[in-house]
Amino acid sequence: MKFFQGKMFVILCSLLVTGFAFATCASLYDYSANIETNNTDVELWIDSVSLKPFTKLEWQDHQNESINRVRKRNIRIHVHEPAGTKAPRRENRHRPNTASFPARLQHNRNHLKPQGLPGLVHPTFHRDDVQQRNEMVLHGSPSDQENYTVPDAMVSFFKRHKISIRGHTILWASTNVTQYWVRLLQPKDILKAAVRRVGSVVSRYSGDVIGWDVMNENLHNSFYEEKLGPNASAMFYQIVRALDPNTPLFLNEYNTLEFPTDMNGHFLRTPKLSHMRATLDVLGATNMPIWLTELDTKRGPAQAVELEEIMREAFAHPAIEGIIVWGGWKPTGCNQTCLTNNNYDVLPKGCAEMCLTDNNFKNLPPGDVVDKLIKEWKTTNVTGVTNVDGVFEQNVFLGEYSVLVSHPMFPRRPVKKKFNVTNGKGPLEMWVSV
Numbered sequence: 001m002k003f004f005q006g007k008m009f010v011i012l013c014s015l016l017v018t019g020f021a022f023a024t025c026a027s028l029y030d031y032s033a034n035i036e037t038n039n040t041d042v043e044l045w046i047d048s049v050s051l052k053p054f055t056k057l058e059w060q061d062h063q064n065e066s067i068n069r070v071r072k073r074n075i076r077i078h079v080h081e082p083a084g085t086k087a088p089r090r091e092n093r094h095r096p097n098t099a100s101f102p103a104r105l106q107h108n109r110n111h112l113k114p115q116g117l118p119g120l121v122h123p124t125f126h127r128d129d130v131q132q133r134n135e136m137v138l139h140g141s142p143s144d145q146e147n148y149t150v151p152d153a154m155v156s157f158f159k160r161h162k163i164s165i166r167g168h169t170i171l172w173a174s175t176n177v178t179q180y181w182v183r184l185l186q187p188k189d190i191l192k193a194a195v196r197r198v199g200s201v202v203s204r205y206s207g208d209v210i211g212w213d214v215m216n217e218n219l220h221n222s223f224y225e226e227k228l229g230p231n232a233s234a235m236f237y238q239i240v241r242a243l244d245p246n247t248p249l250f251l252n253e254y255n256t257l258e259f260p261t262d263m264n265g266h267f268l269r270t271p272k273l274s275h276m277r278a279t280l281d282v283l284g285a286t287n288m289p290i291w292l293t294e295l296d297t298k299r300g301p302a303q304a305v306e307l308e309e310i311m312r313e314a315f316a317h318p319a320i321e322g323i324i325v326w327g328g329w330k331p332t333g334c335n336q337t338c339l340t341n342n343n344y345d346v347l348p349k350g351c352a353e354m355c356l357t358d359n360n361f362k363n364l365p366p367g368d369v370v371d372k373l374i375k376e377w378k379t380t381n382v383t384g385v386t387n388v389d390g391v392f393e394q395n396v397f398l399g400e401y402s403v404l405v406s407h408p409m410f411p412r413r414p415v416k417k418k419f420n421v422t423n424g425k426g427p428l429e430m431w432v433s434v
């Protein structure tokens with residue numbers, strides 16, 4: 001076959017055959033019109049396809065089943081009692097310190113202001129992520145002087161509160177957002193400035209960040225390729241890799257997941273979960289870790305519901321390793337003017353598409369969704385008693401736990417153990433002696 005448009009259709013079809021729930025099956029027919037080939041010798045066969053509509057509940061059921069498979073595991077704690085003791089009853093309590101699946105909130109410099117703090121240190125957000133969109137981009141002064149006052153303060157604040165930080169972004173491939181003074185430079189000076197920027201920011205925060213966005217949105221834009229040649233982005237990735245070998249490097253991209261026509265997740269139309277799942281299946285086949293970043297949904301009455309659907313779909317998909325919600329608060333993004341504007345198709349200038357809280361840090365419906373899911377996706381405070389074989393079994397979300405085992409004969413001598421529940425086959429077996 002020489003030419004084959006609409007590959008996605010075939011992928012979706014095979015997904016339909018092997019997969020489960022499609023709430024929006026009808027929309028798939030759109031794709032069939034896109035299968036084209038100029039080679040008339042080719043015959044296309046689609047065998048044993050059955051299309052079946054699925055209800056929302058069936059879709060959810062499949063998500064839940066996948067969550068159980070991908071994000072949870074049984075643990076079996078075997079408790080050895082001291083020789084000669086008779087009482088078989090022991091109490092196990094365990095609670096997670098951290099969930100291994102990061103679902104995070106994006107922060108910006110405004111959280112450093114005192115009035116930003118109450119919302120930020122809300123306990124359910126204790127492992128939030130930082131995205132420093134503007135603070136870490138090349139600075140705007142023609143003298144290209146670095147000024148790390150704000151990012152340093154942010155990094156130190158988030159470290160103090162044990163909030164993990166993602167480095168977003170070192171460079172940005174879009175011409176429009178590249179500083180005016182950089183755009184005016186000759187190519188060799190652009191190279192110099194960019195390499196200096198990479199060296200400066202990476203060496204400064206290496207070890208502090210859990211990931212680097214190296215060249216933001218470089219599938220859609222190519223400022224550095226245009227100025228420096230076709231391998232420019234690859235070169236910057238290599239420089240960052242050499243400077244910081246231990247931190248994952250990301251391609252941060254948009255219009256990959258959201259819609260068939262359009263991997264960051266600005267879902268500005270009603271999300272098609274079937275498309276999202278099919279795309280994640282394809283991307284996931286590369287075995288590269290995927291994060292859903294910059295996640296927000298369109299303003300309006302369905303915003304929170306859609307946010308929840310997308311977060312659940314992402315959490316249920318084995319290829320997704322983390323979610324970052326695009327909800328950094330700023331004083332003028334979520335004020336009453338913004339919140340009471342009902343013209344959902346036109347975002348008023350300066351307003352945020354999605355607000356987790358109002359300006360008094362009172363949760364709005366999307367904030368409730370994030371809180372609810374972060375809570376739901378952790379196992380906390382489980383208490384139980386071992387069986388006659390001295391075994392306690394429990395299904396838990398992956399993550400780091402501490403367990404406290406006490407024996408009724410030695411109530412003052414509880415044994416404490418910390419452990420990580422990672423993905424694996426069968427239950428995680430653990431032995432504890434009291």
Ligand SMILES: *[C@@H]1O[C@H](CO)[C@@H](O)[C@H](O)[C@H]1NC(C)=O
Nearest residue numbers: 002003004005036037038039
């Ligand atoms: C297929 O043929 C049509 C009509 O000649 C042409 O417009 C199109 O570009 C061809 N496509 C490819 C991929 O060769």
Ligand SMILES: *[C@@H]1O[C@H](CO)[C@@H](O)[C@H](O)[C@H]1NC(C)=O
Nearest residue numbers: 057058059060061062064376
């Ligand atoms: C899926 O799990 C959620 C959370 O436990 C639950 O609220 C929902 O009812 C479940 N859906 C189905 C269809 O079982």
Ligand SMILES: *[C@@H]1O[C@H](CO)[C@@H](O)[C@H](O)[C@H]1NC(C)=O
Nearest residue numbers: 141145146147148149150151
């Ligand atoms: C650096 O940035 C901070 C915060 O924006 C500002 O207060 C300070 O004056 C700047 N320092 C220099 C040397 O420009």
Ligand SMILES: *[C@@H]1O[C@H](CO)[C@@H](O)[C@H](O)[C@H]1NC(C)=O
Nearest residue numbers: 173174175176177217220221
């Ligand atoms: C960049 O700016 C130009 C001129 O203002 C505009 O036409 C274009 O759409 C912008 N491109 C992007 C990707 O925003």
Ligand SMILES: *[C@@H]1O[C@H](CO)[C@@H](O)[C@H](O)[C@H]1NC(C)=O
Nearest residue numbers: 228229230231232233234235
């Ligand atoms: C770009 O990278 C490719 C693959 O590493 C290499 O084969 C090619 O020579 C490079 N091109 C330039 C212009 O450096």
Ligand SMILES: *[C@@H]1O[C@H](CO)[C@@H](O)[C@H](O)[C@H]1NC(C)=O
Nearest residue numbers: 332333335337338349350351
């Ligand atoms: C609210 O925010 C919008 C968008 O940033 C701004 O235009 C407006 O002046 C703000 N209103 C008030 C009362 O602060």
Ligand SMILES: *[C@@H]1O[C@H](CO)[C@@H](O)[C@H](O)[C@H]1NC(C)=O
Nearest residue numbers: 094095096375379380381382
């Ligand atoms: C879990 O236990 C801790 C300490 O006893 C307590 O502070 C916390 O509120 C409990 N959490 C839940 C969800 O029960």
Ligand SMILES: *[C@@H]1O[C@H](CO)[C@@H](O)[C@H](O)[C@H]1NC(C)=O
Nearest residue numbers: 399400401417418419420421
């Ligand atoms: C659990 O895993 C995390 C991340 O790899 C690590 O930092 C932590 O030390 C581990 N905890 C235990 C108890 O092994």
